[in-house]
Amino acid sequence: MTNSPATHALPSYLNADDLGPWGQYLQQIDRVTPHLGALSRWVETLKRPKRILTVDVPIERDDGSIAHFEGYRVQHNMSRGPGKGGVRFHQDVTLSEVMALSAWMTVKNAAVNVPYGGAKGGIRVDPKTLSKGELQRLTRRYTSEISLIIGPTKDIPAPDVNTNEQVMAWMMDSYAMIEGNLSTGVVTGKPISLGGSLGRREATGRGVFVVGREAARQRGVAIAGARVAVQGFGNVGGVAATMFAEAGAKIVAVQDHTGTIVNEGGLDVAGLHRHVAETGGVNGFPGADAFLDRDAFWDVASDILIPAALEQQITAANAPRIRTKIILEGANGPTTPEADDILTERDVLIVPDVLANAGGVTVSYFEWVQDFSSFFWSEDEINARLTRIMQEAFSAVWEVAQEKKVTLRTATFILACTRVLQAREVRGLYP
Numbered sequence: 001m002t003n004s005p006a007t008h009a010l011p012s013y014l015n016a017d018d019l020g021p022w023g024q025y026l027q028q029i030d031r032v033t034p035h036l037g038a039l040s041r042w043v044e045t046l047k048r049p050k051r052i053l054t055v056d057v058p059i060e061r062d063d064g065s066i067a068h069f070e071g072y073r074v075q076h077n078m079s080r081g082p083g084k085g086g087v088r089f090h091q092d093v094t095l096s097e098v099m100a101l102s103a104w105m106t107v108k109n110a111a112v113n114v115p116y117g118g119a120k121g122g123i124r125v126d127p128k129t130l131s132k133g134e135l136q137r138l139t140r141r142y143t144s145e146i147s148l149i150i151g152p153t154k155d156i157p158a159p160d161v162n163t164n165e166q167v168m169a170w171m172m173d174s175y176a177m178i179e180g181n182l183s184t185g186v187v188t189g190k191p192i193s194l195g196g197s198l199g200r201r202e203a204t205g206r207g208v209f210v211v212g213r214e215a216a217r218q219r220g221v222a223i224a225g226a227r228v229a230v231q232g233f234g235n236v237g238g239v240a241a242t243m244f245a246e247a248g249a250k251i252v253a254v255q256d257h258t259g260t261i262v263n264e265g266g267l268d269v270a271g272l273h274r275h276v277a278e279t280g281g282v283n284g285f286p287g288a289d290a291f292l293d294r295d296a297f298w299d300v301a302s303d304i305l306i307p308a309a310l311e312q313q314i315t316a317a318n319a320p321r322i323r324t325k326i327i328l329e330g331a332n333g334p335t336t337p338e339a340d341d342i343l344t345e346r347d348v349l350i351v352p353d354v355l356a357n358a359g360g361v362t363v364s365y366f367e368w369v370q371d372f373s374s375f376f377w378s379e380d381e382i383n384a385r386l387t388r389i390m391q392e393a394f395s396a397v398w399e400v401a402q403e404k405k406v407t408l409r410t411a412t413f414i415l416a417c418t419r420v421l422q423a424r425e426v427r428g429l430y431p
């Protein structure tokens with residue numbers, strides 16, 4: 001295993017000294033390559049996004065001024081199907097980040113065997129500074145700019161950080177106006193009234209819970225009474241916290257962008273949801289025992305830790321202090337390769353993002369299938385199918401990890417990259 005970033009395949013537009021999340025992904029690919037056998041001759045495919053679109057997104061502000069925002073859509077790999085992956089609105093979005101997120105979608109979609117490649121999009125904007133009208137104009141302009149490359153059989157966006165069903169509805173409507181047809185299948189994570197799927201909103205958190213239950217069984221951790229700490233209380237962290245609490249776990253700490261709260265006896269999660277809906281964050285929650293500094297979150301002892309916010313949160317700096325048994329990666333890319341090594345050495349079981357948070361895209365796949373057939377399934381049916389896919393994926397990954405004596409991350413990459421590169425090989429290169 002090597003910790004050095006793979007510098008041999010750098011696209012010319014990235015700075016070799018500051019690769020960001022894309023460098024993290026390249027290191028993960030370096031770790032899987034020795035396990036790919038003859039398919040490793042294709043591995044360069046995984047180190048180069050297929051297509052990168054950078055767009056200028058101008059909008060008229062409510063005060064009449066014009067503001068410009070930088071947007072991206074990256075299609076990392078389409079060997080197994082159309083591109084698929086969310087759209088992020090965040091002030092720190094970078095091309096390196098969107099490239100990495102698109103590549104993790106390639107791996108994730110192959111890991112749970114849904115027939116998609118990997119893509120992701122984003123706009124470098126703090127949406128909290130925009131009015132609803134400005135947000136709609138931004139979303140519509142961005143959709144128009146990327147409409148060149150998206151479509152129900154080309155690339156299908158979905159929600160990610162700071163985007164939701166409303167944003168997806170605007171994206172669908174903008175695309176439909178351009179194409180002159182309904183095009184519900186162009187995005188997933190839509191409102192139910194517009195061809196959305198029951199269960200999609202909860203799907204990622206539910207998937208995190210399902211694989212968490214499997215991991216806990218393997219590690220001999222009882223969910224009832226387990227201490228769970230969650231970073232990020234949005235779509236993923238909020239739902240995962242609810243499901244763990246409903247199963248009897250104690251949510252002892254929650255951190256979001258507004259603060260860090262703890263309660264040794266277990267936070268009232270339903271009450272916390274109400275507080276967040278009213279105030280915009282967890283800070284000030286009356287049900288907390290204490291409010292901690294940001295960095296102190298990593299000192300809270302837990303049985304299960306769920307990073308469900310942003311990338312590169314668990315690093316060589318805090319990994320030695322983390323006292324937990326299982327890390328369930330609800331977020332994409334929360335753990336750096338250096339931290340992976342430190343925690344693995346300390347016998348912490350890490351269920352990687354590309355497996356743990358695949359429930360969202362799995363139900364997005366169900367939504368897309370329902371839109372094409374115009375036949376909608378019951379929530380029970382959706383949850384049962386999701387649970388089965390997540391359990392089967394976990395057990396396949398677990399088996400590979402045991403057989404090859406590798407981490408769950410490398411095992412997931414082995415399974416997924418093999419599927420991607422087999423498809424690549426059999427498709428051939430000519431003309």
Ligand SMILES: NC(=O)C1=CN([C@@H]2O[C@H](COP(=O)(O)OP(=O)(O)OC[C@H]3O[C@@H](n4cnc5c(N)ncnc54)[C@H](O)[C@@H]3O)[C@@H](O)[C@H]2O)C=CC1
Nearest residue numbers: 161162204232233234235236256257308309331332357360
């Ligand atoms: N929404 C989905 O279906 C999926 C999301 N993910 C990943 O899960 C993560 C969270 O996404 P969502 O829950 O959808 O986003 P969200 O926008 O619903 O929630 C994000 C949460 O993270 C918190 N947060 C932001 N910055 C933070 C910081 N610096 N420190 C602590 N907390 C911070 C926010 O306060 C919020 O609670 C992201 O990494 C996303 O890519 C992965 C798979 C699917």
Ligand SMILES: O=C(O)CCC(=O)C(=O)O
Nearest residue numbers: 085086158160360361364
């Ligand atoms: O539902 C989807 O299509 C993609 C969700 C996503 O962006 C992710 O899994 O990171």
